[in-house]
Structures are given as structure tokens and as C-alpha cells.
Amino acid sequence: MTTTNPDLQLNHRPGHIKHDGHNLTGFIIFLCSESIIFLAFFSGFALLKITAPEWLPEGVEGLETRLPLINTVVLVSSSFVAYFAERYLHKENLWGFRALWLLTMAMGTYFVYGQYVEWSELPFSLSSGVFGGTFYLLTGFHGLHVITGILLMSLMLYRSFLPNNYAKGEMGVTAVSLFWHFVDVIWIILYILIYVWQRTT
Amino acid sequence: MTSTNYDPRVLKALHPVPGAPDNWKRFFTFNTDAKVIGIQYIALALFFLLVGGLLAMVMRGELITPPADLVDPTVYNGLYTMHGTVMLFLFLFPILNGFNNLLIPTMIGAPDMAFPKVNAAAFWIVPVFGVVLLASFFVPGGPASAGWWSYPPVSIQNPLGHFINGEFLWILAVALSGVSSIMGAVNFVTTIIRMRAPGMGFFRMPVFVWTAWAAQTLQLIGLPALTGGAIMLLFDLSFGTSFFRPEGGGDPVLYQHFFWFYSHPAVYVMVLPVFGIFSELITVYSRKPLFGYKFVALASFVITFLGLIVWVHHMFYSGTPQWMRNIFIVTTMLIAVPTGVKVFAWLGTLWGGKIRLTTPMLFVLGGLVNFILGGITGIMLGTAPVDIHVGNTYFVVAHFHYVIFNTIGFGIFAGIYHWFPKFTGRMYYEGLGKVHFLLTFIGATLNWLPLHWAGLYGMPRRVASYDPEFAIWNVVASIGAFMVGVAAIPFILNIVSSWARGAKAPPNPWNAIGLEWLLPSPPPAENFEDDVPTVISAPYGYGLGQPLVEDEEYYVRRALEA
Structure with a gap:
């Protein structure tokens, strides 16, 4: 390539394309796609509930809402905690970030624990008609996302102890906290669909 | 034909690229170069085309006589289910992802995909689920037999009671295919949005990039719905839920909504890139700018949007x-x-053009004619009064084969021939290519045109035996199908022998305009590396005399001297 006519190279301006730094774009596209799977489950749930002749299985009165409400409050507030953790990171206050990040993780873990307690006390199972199936499918699939979120957060926490890891930016933290907000919003919709909208005609 | 200054060692040092005959082993490794992955996808997909084609040959052999004499009706159920599944999930999606891998980075000047490792992982999922799917032939009870759409309640029957059964493996394979496709789609869309050459605004992108973008957007929106439906189907089949079981309060039609919400758009996922290939090739081989470029580009996204709100016409x-x-x-x-x-834009481009009837152009023109036929029968089927009469007959089979093989398949062959010199560095044999085209075109027409009549007269699809009054249509169709099968021989011969010892290809054998043609053939590992051309005009400036990029002569010489 050195043999190229020098006259042609004289005024040549080579162009550049960034190789990396596209992760956040990719992650946002992925989240949009992931939200469709929940949309599919939600619309399936609504359709089955509206059209089912017998919604509740025999011996089931409805769902207890007090414990799930506490769970909801914890999960929704953890989103705000995550937001402030991110602010600390922007201000380069690493310990502040770690403390609040750990608190977010703890709140997420409490949520999973609460789900476990609720599941273990329920009088119906996965195979109790469409009601049981949709209930466990929706809450279980959401729970998997919460657990994934906690695992991702612990990875970010670990990375904050690597020297100079966040000196060049904190894409991973931004992405994980975005994921956490996503999981939160999904839960709010899920709570309204499953726990608030209980009455059947 | 040996060129005098050809030294394999120098060549290898300069660009260790796909196509160099001495390093074929790279195709069997976890390689992150998009061009290697592209060829991996295409080669694997062509293998599965042979598998799916073989299943089709057995089916057409069975259907040549009215009674079910060659294979048992139960086996036949498995054959059409697997034929459809293999062709869609193991041939069409992978081969189009192969084109995306080869063409998107080179056409927009990017060195590679945005996420090369994700890209390689997405590819290696394909052979895994290919094995899972083919393994279902060997489990007790045989492969999935509920048709490629796998409607419950047929699909959730498990008479033998084994946990691992054909349907279970089918759902697993489709789910893995979904994971692979989503990884690919995130990659392609990010690459197109973020990694274009300087000066390449959206309205300077080649139409193939537009159509790939529109198609991958459809994947991102539609595929999760199928995944959701498949998860619920798996629970019904294996874990005792009753989402789609009427006896437990479930609704089988709900599955149809999930399935078609994705699987109708899936047709556009496959046909949109082929529209892109048509647009690229028609301009090159008729030496004219694309008629109404902006409309053609934007129409892709109009199709994306409308494609998402038509699914109930299958129901x-x-x-x-x-x-x-x-x-x-x-x-x-x-x-x-x-x-x-x-279609009007392509006809407008062809009109008054200087048409060269090379093999790829023949496939484009054949595909275009077939597409108009398949499109018109599509409009017929989209009308409920017609559809209720001919739904689930051979009319539907003929219609979608006209779209899927006679249009998409033809477009894929056209694309393979057209870009073969670019990515292998070798010219294909024109004579063999034309034999391939003639056999395919005549065979495909004989195969699927008569089946329209069989369907209109009421021959139901998915049955191994039929009323003797339909025999004549089926004999002609089977002869056509065997011709299409035979056409694989000149194709394979052409690809293998020209890659091994064909004439070396120049950087731009078709005098085409586009960034990929400013690269050497085959392109080096990082394409333009850190010397990316700056785009200064709209694509397809055939006969306009404007350069596509700044210092075009410099890039042309650089490619020639590499």
C-alpha cells in the first residue's frame, strides 16, 4: 500500500469509525425487545382472564395484597436508591456509591425473599388452571429478572473495587440501573394486573 | 489461470482473509470477524437447505401417487413439520444473517460489527439448535408432527409420556433460534445506527442496509412474542399448565395470536433483505440510478409497521x-x-436501462416475476371470503412457496452469485450459473404453479394421500420439485470448484458503485481499517459521473494494489 501514487495521498483525509462504546445503545435496544415478551404475557393474561368461564380455581378466594404491597414499596423505592447511587458515582464518591448500591441490592433481595414467602403460603399451584399458570408464570418470570438484576449489580459492585475501573465512565452501572428501573416498571404493571384487578365479572 | 505476481505468503501476510485456500480452518473456530461469520452462516445454511430439500424430495416422492405408499402418514406429518422448520429457522434466517454479516459492515464502511463476540456467539448457537432439532428424529415417537406452526391442542399431546419428545426438542430449538436472532438483531441495528462511514447519512445508505435495518427491527419487536408463546406452550406440554388447554380454561387461539404476531412479520424479515438485494442488483445490471430511492428506502419501514398489524389474516x-x-x-x-x-421502482429502474443478463440478474428477474405472482395470490388470501374457502388447501402452499422459495430463494441465489467474487476473491462460472438458473426457474414453476389449481379444486394440505382427481397436478409438481433438487448439483459444483480454482476476482468485477466495491476482493480483516472513505453522494449514481466518496481514485488504486 506504500506504492500508492503520492499525488493522490497528498490531500487525503482518512475517515474514522469508533470501534467500541456502543454498549449502551445495544443494551437499550435489547431492553426494548425484552419488554415485548412481558407485553405478550400481560396481553395473554388479560385475554385469558376476560374470556375464562371460571377464573379462580376451587377453594381460592383471591390473592392476599398486604405482603405484595410491602414488596412493591420496597422494590419501587430501591429504584430511587439506585438513582442516587449513580449520582454519587458521577460525583466520583465511590464509597457513597457502594453503600447505596449495596442498599439497592439488599432491597432487591428482600423483594425476592418476600416473593418466596408469598409463594410458599399460596393454596394453589402452577397446574391450578389458567389462574395458577399465569400467576406463577408472570411473577416467576419477573422474579428471574430481579435475580438477574441483583447478580449484575454485584458484578458492578465488584468492579468498583478494581483500580481506576470507573475513571473512564460507568457504562455498566448506567446499563444495570436502567435494567433495574425496567424491572421496576414491569412490576408496577404486573401488580396492577394481578393484585389490583382481582374482580371478575 | 495464474497471475505472475501472486505469492501466497505475501497474500496471506497482507490480508489473512476468508477465501484464502490455505486457511479454511478459521471457518471452524470461534472467529469474531464478521466476514468469517458471514461465510460460516451461509455455508451452514446451505447445508441445511440440502437437509430441508431432501425432506421435500421425500414428500414429493410420496405425493406423486394418490395413496400413501412411500411413507407412512405419521412419518409424513413429521416430514412436513421438519421441512418447514428446517427451511425457516436453519436455512433462511441463518443465510440472511450471513448476508447481513458480510454486507452491512462493508457497505457502511465499518471495520466489524458493534459487538463481534456476541456476533460469533449468535452464530454458534445455530449448529447447536440444528443438532437439537435433527436429534428429534431419533427420540421415541419421532419428531414434532404438528406442522411448523405447532398449534395446540395437537402440539401439546404427548401420547408416549416421555419428558424429552419431538415437540419438546422443537420448542427448545425454536427458543434457541430466537436467542440467536435477538443477539444478531441487536448487533445489526447498533452497527447500522452507530458505525456508518463519515458523510453517510441515512439517505446515503444502500437500500440493502435500509431493508436489513427494517427487517431486524421486526425481529426485535416480533420475536419476543413468539418466545412468550413458546414458553407457555412448553409449560403446557411438560409442566401441566393449561394456558392453551380448553379443558383447563385455556385458549388455543391465544397461541395462534402469539405465533402469528411473530410469524407473519417473519415473512417480512426474510423478504425485506431480498428486496434490498433486488434494489442493489437491478441498478448494477441495468446501469441506472434506483428509481425513487427515498421512497424505496422508506417503504421498508412502512412494511415493518404494517407487517406488525396484519397477523390475524392467518386466523x-x-x-x-x-x-x-x-x-x-x-x-x-x-x-x-x-x-x-x-416493485414499480424496480420496473422504473429497468425501463430503458442497459440490462446485462448475468446469472445474478437472471435470478433477480425470475424472482421479481415470481414475486408479483406470489404477491397477487397473497392479496387474494388476505381477503376473508376467499381465504375461508382456500385456507388450508394447496393454494396456500403454492402461494407461500412462490414467496419463500421463488422470490426469497431466488433473491438469495442472486445475492450469492453477485457478491461471490467480492468475498471469496474468485469468479464463479457463468455457464454453470445459467444452468442452475434455468433448472431452478423451470423446476420451481412446474412445482408450484400447478398446485394453485390443485388447491382451488380443494386438495387439502398436510395429507399423505389424496383423491386421484388431483393426481395430474401432483405429478407435474413432483417432476418440477425433482428438477429443483437436481439444480443443486450445478450450484454446488460451481461454488466449490470456482472457490478452489476459479479466476481471481478484481475488486470491482461488475463496475458497481458502493463502498464494498472499493475494498480488495476478498476484503481485509478490518475492511477500511482507519482509512474510511468519506461519502459525498447518494448511492447508485450510475451514469451520473459523480464520485461516491472523496478521493475515490485513491481507494480504487489502493484496492487494486492490495
């Missing part, structure tokens, strides 16, 4: 209420508008 006879039918008849008719815009 006109599933107890769908009349008001819902009416809505979906209208949206289905509407989709003819952006598609018609494209």
Missing part, C-alpha cells in the same frame, strides 16, 4: 369475529402499497 377461519376480520383485511390490503412502490 380468519379460527373463529375470528367478523369485525376483527374486517380490520385485518384492510391492513393486509394496505401492505400492498409499500410493496407496490418497490
